[in-house]
Amino acid sequence: MSLTTTAPTRxxxxxxxxxxxxxxxxxxxxxAFLAPALILFTAFLxxxxxxxxYLSLRKVKVSxxxxxxxxxxxxxxxxxxxxxxxxxxxxLPSVYRVGAYxxxxxxxxxxxxxxxxxxxxANRTRESIGKFARISIFLPYAVPAVVAxxxxxxxxxxxxxxxxxxxxxxxxxxxxxxxxxxxxWAVANIAVWxxxxxxxxxxxxxxxxVPTSLYESARIDxxxxxxxxxxxxxxxxxxxxxxxxxxxxxxxxxxxxxPMTLRPLANTISTTWTxxxxxxxxxxxxxxxxxxxxxxxxxxxxxxxxxxxxxxxVGRRAFNQED
Amino acid sequence: MKIKFAPFMAALTAAALFTTTACSSDTGTxxxxxxxxxxxxxxxxxxxxxDKVTAAWNAKNPNIQVTVNKQDGGDPAVTKLLTAxxxxxxxxxxxxxxxxxxxxxxxxxxxxxxxxxxxxxxxxFPAGIWNGVTLGSEAVYGVPQDSGPLMFFYRSDVxxxxxxxxxxxxxxxxxxxxxxxxxxxxxxxxxxxxxDAGLFTGLAQQAGASWWGVNGDSWTVDINxxxxxxxxxxxxxxxxxxxxxxxxxxxxxxxxxxxDGTQVGWxxxxxxxxxxxGSAKDTKGKWKAATMPQWDAASPATGAWGGSAxxxxxxxxxxxxxxxxxxxxNSDPEALKLLATESFVYPAANDSTSVLTSPPAFFADQPDxxxxxxxxxxxxxxxxxxxxxNVAYSAFNDAFAKAAEAKKATAxxxxxxxxxxxxxxxxKNAGFNVTG
Numbered sequence: 001m002s003l004t005t006t007a008p009t010r011x012x013x014x015x016x017x018x019x020x021x022x023x024x025x026x027x028x029x030x031x032a033f034l035a036p037a038l039i040l041f042t043a044f045l046x047x048x049x050x051x052x053x054y055l056s057l058r059k060v061k062v063s064x065x066x067x068x069x070x071x072x073x074x075x076x077x078x079x080x081x082x083x084x085x086x087x088x089x090x091x092l093p094s095v096y097r098v099g100a101y102x103x104x105x106x107x108x109x110x111x112x113x114x115x116x117x118x119x120x121x122a123n124r125t126r127e128s129i130g131k132f133a134r135i136s137i138f139l140p141y142a143v144p145a146v147v148a149x150x151x152x153x154x155x156x157x158x159x160x161x162x163x164x165x166x167x168x169x170x171x172x173x174x175x176x177x178x179x180x181x182x183x184x185w186a187v188a189n190i191a192v193w194x195x196x197x198x199x200x201x202x203x204x205x206x207x208x209x210v211p212t213s214l215y216e217s218a219r220i221d222x223x224x225x226x227x228x229x230x231x232x233x234x235x236x237x238x239x240x241x242x243x244x245x246x247x248x249x250x251x252x253x254x255x256x257x258x259p260m261t262l263r264p265l266a267n268t269i270s271t272t273w274t275x276x277x278x279x280x281x282x283x284x285x286x287x288x289x290x291x292x293x294x295x296x297x298x299x300x301x302x303x304x305x306x307x308x309x310x311x312x313x314v315g316r317r318a319f320n321q322e323d
Numbered sequence: 324m325k326i327k328f329a330p331f332m333a334a335l336t337a338a339a340l341f342t343t344t345a346c347s348s349d350t351g352t353x354x355x356x357x358x359x360x361x362x363x364x365x366x367x368x369x370x371x372x373x374d375k376v377t378a379a380w381n382a383k384n385p386n387i388q389v390t391v392n393k394q395d396g397g398d399p400a401v402t403k404l405l406t407a408x409x410x411x412x413x414x415x416x417x418x419x420x421x422x423x424x425x426x427x428x429x430x431x432x433x434x435x436x437x438x439x440x441x442x443x444x445x446x447x448f449p450a451g452i453w454n455g456v457t458l459g460s461e462a463v464y465g466v467p468q469d470s471g472p473l474m475f476f477y478r479s480d481v482x483x484x485x486x487x488x489x490x491x492x493x494x495x496x497x498x499x500x501x502x503x504x505x506x507x508x509x510x511x512x513x514x515x516x517x518x519d520a521g522l523f524t525g526l527a528q529q530a531g532a533s534w535w536g537v538n539g540d541s542w543t544v545d546i547n548x549x550x551x552x553x554x555x556x557x558x559x560x561x562x563x564x565x566x567x568x569x570x571x572x573x574x575x576x577x578x579x580x581x582x583d584g585t586q587v588g589w590x591x592x593x594x595x596x597x598x599x600x601g602s603a604k605d606t607k608g609k610w611k612a613a614t615m616p617q618w619d620a621a622s623p624a625t626g627a628w629g630g631s632a633x634x635x636x637x638x639x640x641x642x643x644x645x646x647x648x649x650x651x652x653n654s655d656p657e658a659l660k661l662l663a664t665e666s667f668v669y670p671a672a673n674d675s676t677s678v679l680t681s682p683p684a685f686f687a688d689q690p691d692x693x694x695x696x697x698x699x700x701x702x703x704x705x706x707x708x709x710x711x712x713n714v715a716y717s718a719f720n721d722a723f724a725k726a727a728e729a730k731k732a733t734a735x736x737x738x739x740x741x742x743x744x745x746x747x748x749x750x751k752n753a754g755f756n757v758t759g
Contacts, residue, residue: 062754064540066430066710067458084752090721157576159585180728265574267517267724271717284402285717286749287427 049300056081056293081294090272091295097184098274102252104188105195110244112192113199117237118229120200121207134204138197145194149261152190157265178266187269190258195251199244206240207233242314246307253303256280275299361386362641364648365415367404368633369394370469372665379661380648387644389417397421397631401428408433408638416639417649421631422455423521423712425464426535430710434634436462440646447654451703452671456632459537459707464634466653467671468662471592471629472699473525476599478587479611481510489613493557496616500566503587512588514568514577515558517724520716521628522572522590526558527551528626528706530618534746535709541756542709547743552736553618559735562727569727578602590615592628593669593696596683607685612692614699625699626706630671669696711749718745 031038059077066072085091116137120130140148156177158164167174177186210233218228234241256276263269263277271285272278275295283292366377366389374391381388392415394400401424407413408431420428428434441463445453448467456465475496477489482499485506490496500512516522527534530550536543561567568586570576580586581603589595599610615625633653635645652658659670660678669675675697682692709715722738750757 060753062430064756065537065542066753066755067426067460072431154575157574159576159579264518264571265576267569267571267728270721270724272721281717284398285713286711287405287713288749 052293052296055290056297059290077290081290082298085291085295085298088272088278090270090278091275094272094275094278098252098255101184101188101191101255101274102249104185105191105252106245106248108188109192109195109248110199110241112196113244114203114234114237114241116196116200117203117207118233120204121233122225122229134201137200140194141197143194145190145257146261148190148194149258152186152193153262153265156186156262178262178268180268183262183266183268187255187258187262191251191255195248199248202244203237203240206237210236242311246310249307249310250303253299253306359386361388362644364389364417364639364641364645366391366417366419366633366648367394367400367415368392368419369396369400370419370662370666370668375665376652376658376661379657380651384648387641387648389648394419397424404428404433404636405431408636412638414636414638416636416641416645418634418636419468419631420465420634421629422467422627423524423708425456425632425634426458426708426710427712428634429458429464432637434464435637435639435642436464437635437642437646437649438463440635440643441466441650442646444650444654447672447674449671449673449701449703451705452627452630452700454705454707455630456634465632466649467630467632468653469630469668470671470700470703471525471594471627471669472696472703473522473529473590473592473615473625473628474595474695474699475613475615476589476591476595476610477512477613478584478606478609480609481584481587489611490616492620493616493618497557497561497566500561500588501564504566509585510587511566511568511580511585513590514570514572514586515562515723515727516570516572517720517727518571518573519628520719523554523719523723524706525592525626525628526554526590528704529615529624530554531624531704533704533706534715535707537707538758541758542750543758544709544743544747544750546715546746547739551739555735555739556732559726559732562735563730563732565730569730582606593699594629596685596692597667600683600685608688610686612686612689612695614695623698623702624704625702627703671700709746709750710755711746711753714749715742715746718742 057077057079058074059081061073061075063071063073116133120134143151155161155163158174158176161174164174175182177183214232215228218232223231254276255274259269259273260277260280263271263273271281276299279292279295279299282288282295364387366373368391373393377389377391394403397419400419404414404418405428414433418428418434420434425434438461444466445463449470452467452470456467457463475490481503482489485499485502487499487502488495490499496512503510503512524534527550530553532545532548532550532554534544534546534551536545558567562569568580577586578601581589581599582605584606589599591598595612600607603610614623617623633649635642635649639645652662653670654672654674656674656678659672659675662668662670663675663678670678676693679693679696682689686692719738719742722741723735726734726738747757
């Protein structure tokens with residue numbers, strides 16, 4: 001109200017110039033509000049990405065022994081770093097390993113999260129138990145991955161593991177979880193333990209948003225709790241499932257902290273066990289930022305293609321109900 | 324105005340980064356030859372209590388004041404230094420540098436040749452250690468501070484129970500490993516750790532290997548040589564037989580094994596007492612230190628695991644004063660005593676025997692501990708590190724982890740070919756001249 005009453009009085013004196021000036025001020029205002037976000041985005045996300053892209057096309061050229069003062073020069077490398085990265089004999093095995101890891105982690109984690117969410121939701125009357133269960137399932141998510149890996153590492157090492165002691169007290173031979181065959185499962189277990197709680201909360205929150213009248217009418221129609229879960233609840237939370245799937249996919253491609261923390265404990269995890277570990281090795285063990293940048297760009301592109309490709313594939317089916 | 328202002332601002336920024344305060348006073352004049360001029364030097368180190376050692380220097384040299392800037396450790400300090408060198412400012416004047424990092428630092432133009440400034444200190448150090456700061460050339464890239472001559476540590480009670488003397492040769496060691504493991508299948512005399520490339524390098528050094536070398540204006544890489552083959556075949560054989568363990572060192576499991584008496588020996592270095600003090604508390608008093616088992620008992624040799632030099636960076640404005648401090652720190656008897664008692668390092672200088680009179684607490688019953696260490700230090704074989712030690716080390720981790728897990732002696736010796744190829748390929752890719 002006040003805007004419409006005061007504006008004409010102000011513009012009354014210089015009628016021609018004022019509207020233009022006011023338009024200019026208005027056009028600038030959104031940018032002023034956006035500026036903090038834009039500056040932070042540019043400084044801490046866009047610029048580093050551009051710089052990584054630039055580095056991936058460069059390399060250091062050493063001349064002779066490389067001991068003189070000016071024997072190192074940075075030159076353009078074209079796509080040489082990319083070729084080297086893709087043809088590195090350690091790269092493809094690490095990609096396959098992460099693929100297998102994802103096949104274990106994603107279904108196990110989302111399956112458990114969905115199961116827990118449905119169980120908690122099915123029992124809406126016993127709020128106190130539900131609350132306790134919810135918090136205890138969610139709690140591992142609050143444990144940082146490095147700490148979780150250290151905890152599990154202690155449980156995996158045969159000599160210090162109380163679980164091994166218990167199994168052996170019962171007269172069985174405990175398996176060595178850090179042996180060649182089982183390492184992948186040992187690492188996957190940490191991710192499932194840590195990630196289930198978060199996904200459970202996302203799905204559970206979606207379930208709580210469903211009006212109870214839907215279930216009441218289903219019950220009147222004679223549907224069992226199982227049928228309600230299968231026919232109503234799961235289709236309704238499908239968008240949440242899609243979202244958690246994409247998050248899990250990205251987390252899988254970027255798995256790093258768990259194998260990195262477990263690596264010194266056993267012979268079975270190499271320095272290039274996952275693609276991101278290869279990036280770390282190249283950058284900080286080999287001092288080759290350029291190869292590391294190239295591999296990072298490849299991982300970023302793969303993540304982008306996989307997650308958006310998946311969203312496009314399931315998008316229409318998953319989100320139809322909301323339209 | 325602008326032209327004069329810019330260097331002043333740069334110096335001011337540099338001064339702020341150096342965390343020194345009086346730098347700006349000498350930026351305009353650059354009269355570093357004036358002996359009465361007061362200079363302030365910054366020193367990056369991760370050895371404990373180094374400020375107490377430098378305090379002794381500062382008290383006697385009012386014109387050359389050294390400030391210690393404590394670092395997290397060898398790897399992060401090198402990363403920080405290389406970043407500062409790339410940025411053109413922010414590096415300290417003086418820097419602790421591990422021997423195996425020196426070629427990398429020289430190659431990145433991070434540390435300076437102080438041959439002209441450092442004075443006649445060469446004769447104060449064992450030849451094998453001095454070689455580590457010259458890279459076999461006329462240049463001097465630092466003064467050795469501490470060294471880690473390899474020694475052998477064993478549970479004397481277990482050896483006595485099995486009727487075994489301390490092993491004189493590697494054959495003795497193998498026989499002892501077998502006898503101990505047969506008598507008690509839970510006990511091992513040692514483990515082959517694929518995590519510790521530094522130890523394996525020391526073992527190869529003992530056998531006479533020198534993995535890198537300079538030949539004219541090109542590097543040589545000789546990881547897959549006869550001496551290293553012998554060492555790899557030896558440890559691979561022990562692992563294949565199952566008489567020593569194949570798990571890495573420095574894990575909770577390994578600590579537990581040292582403490583509960585299932586690891587009854589450790590091929591390690593002079594600094595081992597500190598580790599055993601933490602890991603094997605319950606077995607204190609049962610351990611003994613000995614010289615390394617030998618390949619040829621007639622000509623004793625040893626290698627190194629760890630140790631570092633003190634270097635002067637290329638960004639310093641006071642190279643001469645920095646070199647003076649560095650040579651005092653690592654060769655003056657007063658400084659050596661402080662290094663040993665305050666910073667708990669094993670000084671590399673020959674004089675260290677005179678300041679290290681009582682044995683470390685964990686070996687309180689062994690008064691000759693430092694005599695053994697001094698003998699080991701003198702028998703150290705020369706070894707040249709190259710500009711890509713980290714590449715070779717990470718190749719070692721991966722290849723030998725696989726071999727240790729497979730428990731095949733042939734896999735051990737084949738791993739050396741992988742290390743050799745990875746190391747040479749990396750040098751060639753970067754453009755270094757490489758022969759062999």
